Amino acid sequence: LLRWNEVRYRKKGLPPGTMGWPVFGETTEFLKQGPNFMKNQRARYGSFFKSHILGCPTVVSMDPEVNRYILMNEAKGLVPGYPQSMLDILGKCNIAAVHGSTHKYMRGALLALINPTMIRDQILPKIDEFMRSHLTGWDNQVINIQEKTKEMALLSSLKQIAGIESSSITPAFKTEFFKLVLGTISLPIDLPGTNYCRGFQVYIRFIFSSPKSLMEVVVEGPATEIGETFSMQARKNIVSMLEKLIAERRASKEVHQDMLGCLLRSDENKNKLSDEEIIDMVVTILYSGYETVSTTSMMAVKYLHDHPKVLEELRKEHLAIREKKNPEDPIDWNDLKSMKFTRAVIFETSRLATIVNGVLRKTTQDMELNGYLIPKGWRIYVYTREINYDSFLYPEPLTFNPWRWLDRSLESSTFFFIFGGGTRLCPGKELGIAEISTFLHYFVTRYRWEEVGGDKLMKFPRVEAPNGLHLRVSSY
Numbered sequence: 001l002l003r004w005n006e007v008r009y010r011k012k013g014l015p016p017g018t019m020g021w022p023v024f025g026e027t028t029e030f031l032k033q034g035p036n037f038m039k040n041q042r043a044r045y046g047s048f049f050k051s052h053i054l055g056c057p058t059v060v061s062m063d064p065e066v067n068r069y070i071l072m073n074e075a076k077g078l079v080p081g082y083p084q085s086m087l088d089i090l091g092k093c094n095i096a097a098v099h100g101s102t103h104k105y106m107r108g109a110l111l112a113l114i115n116p117t118m119i120r121d122q123i124l125p126k127i128d129e130f131m132r133s134h135l136t137g138w139d140n141q142v143i144n145i146q147e148k149t150k151e152m153a154l155l156s157s158l159k160q161i162a163g164i165e166s167s168s169i170t171p172a173f174k175t176e177f178f179k180l181v182l183g184t185i186s187l188p189i190d191l192p193g194t195n196y197c198r199g200f201q202v203y204i205r206f207i208f209s210s211p212k213s214l215m216e217v218v219v220e221g222p223a224t225e226i227g228e229t230f231s232m233q234a235r236k237n238i239v240s241m242l243e244k245l246i247a248e249r250r251a252s253k254e255v256h257q258d259m260l261g262c263l264l265r266s267d268e269n270k271n272k273l274s275d276e277e278i279i280d281m282v283v284t285i286l287y288s289g290y291e292t293v294s295t296t297s298m299m300a301v302k303y304l305h306d307h308p309k310v311l312e313e314l315r316k317e318h319l320a321i322r323e324k325k326n327p328e329d330p331i332d333w334n335d336l337k338s339m340k341f342t343r344a345v346i347f348e349t350s351r352l353a354t355i356v357n358g359v360l361r362k363t364t365q366d367m368e369l370n371g372y373l374i375p376k377g378w379r380i381y382v383y384t385r386e387i388n389y390d391s392f393l394y395p396e397p398l399t400f401n402p403w404r405w406l407d408r409s410l411e412s413s414t415f416f417f418i419f420g421g422g423t424r425l426c427p428g429k430e431l432g433i434a435e436i437s438t439f440l441h442y443f444v445t446r447y448r449w450e451e452v453g454g455d456k457l458m459k460f461p462r463v464e465a466p467n468g469l470h471l472r473v474s475s476y
């Protein structure tokens with residue numbers, strides 16, 4: 001059996017590497033050993049090797065130069081390679097599902113909503129109002145900061161998009177959204193042959209968030225039903241809630257100063273989208289900023305707790321901003337721009353915790369890459385994690401040292417991949433930083449905290465506290 005995959009994928013010119021078992025390939029080893037799997041394979045085969053992980057023949061690239069080339073050259077046939085199951089849940093007009101000119105106009109429409117002027121004039125006041133109220137009443141409480149930051153990321157986005165952080169549809173939306181996210185991080189694998197067996201198909205889901213068993217056979221039954229129950233139903237419910245919201249907006253004469261308002265006003269919007277595109281855009285914004293912003297915020301709190309000197313410096317920056325204001329005055333654009341150390345804390349947190357391990361691409365045609373021949377349809381894992389621990393770029397890479405980022409050239413380094421790169425460079429970078437900075441502002445100026453202790457943190461494949469991260473909070 002072990003030879004089967006090797007023979008199936010034998011082709012001249014492929015990079016070195018092993019393909020593992022039929023169907024599963026080397027997924028179990030990859031998920032179990034985590035970053036060590038990649039490092040071991042690199043030690044054996046170099047920074048560019050083949051494997052079979054997460055259901056696809058894959059080339060893993062850990063070479064910074066090649067990674068940069070891949071990200072810069074989508075037009076040569078290196079398009080996003082996220083699993084179909086994920087694209088189905090996020091919608092066919094989702095930004096990761098579209099290429100070429102469609103990607104260009106969808107990205108243009110998104111940038112029109114979240115560019116610096118929009119952040120300054122429309123979004124930041126909403127973020128401030130949201131954080132102020134979300135971070136109220138935490139003193140003398142034990143809170144689960146993981147839950148709080150997840151809720152924060154979703155509700156803050158909902159407020160920016162449609163001003164509905166606490167309306168009647170919020171609880172239902174929240175439930176369905178969490179289901180939708182769960183669907184995107186599990187991967188249904190179609191076992192060959194099984195669908196001939198009385199129309200039944202076995203689906204195996206890799207539950208990335210399950211700390212005990214990484215791989216569970218979740219359901220056995222007709223494929224359509226499985227797809228429906230797990231996460232497509234959540235998508236359908238979210239789509240119908242958004243359709244209702246759009247219909248209500250159209251029926252009323254009210255002018256809404258939020259993202260949905262901008263998307264619906266065709267006259268002033270040169271990037272006019274169809275209703276389907278608007279809905280997928282909303283899902284894109286909610287989904288892309290959800291785990292990234294919440295996990296970075298949680299890990300920043302964790303590192304600040306463990307590094308009192310950093311916390312002291314951060315607090316100094318925020319207290320200086322507060323001193324010049326009345327208690328009710330919001331954070332404005334100039335305040336945000338002055339938060340140099342906060343920005344450094346956010347970058348250092350993303351680097352050391354590696355919130356994003358890498359990005360996925362796939363080849364749309366046979367192509368030569370790094371001297372090898374990569375067949376059409378293969379996935380390319382642009383694995384950027386190890387760059388975060390490169391001691392040449394980041395001396396003493398395992399130390400949490402935000403000061404290193406005060407030299408702005410580090411942020412503009414050619415190998416800064418925390419927010420991706422090339423044509424798909426994260427358009428929400430500054431928005432995400434604004435959200436996390438405002439959260440940190442209210443958190444460190446209002447509260448001190450200690451960990452209740454005993455909570456585990458998982459670093460791979462996703463950064464997560466399987467049982468939550470509990471803090472005892474008191475007022476500052």
Ligand code: HEM
Nearest residue numbers: 095285288289292293356359418419420424426427428432
């Ligand atoms: C700390 C926060 C964030 C991190 C670390 C982050 C990271 C990333 C990375 C690595 C990519 C590249 C994906 C790829 O090349 O396949 C990306 C793309 C993207 N991000 Fe972010 N992101 C963050 C916040 C946000 C926020 C708040 C939004 C909200 C709008 C957002 C929206 C997007 C979108 C739409 C894309 C796809 C862009 C495209 O395909 O053209 N991100 N992000």
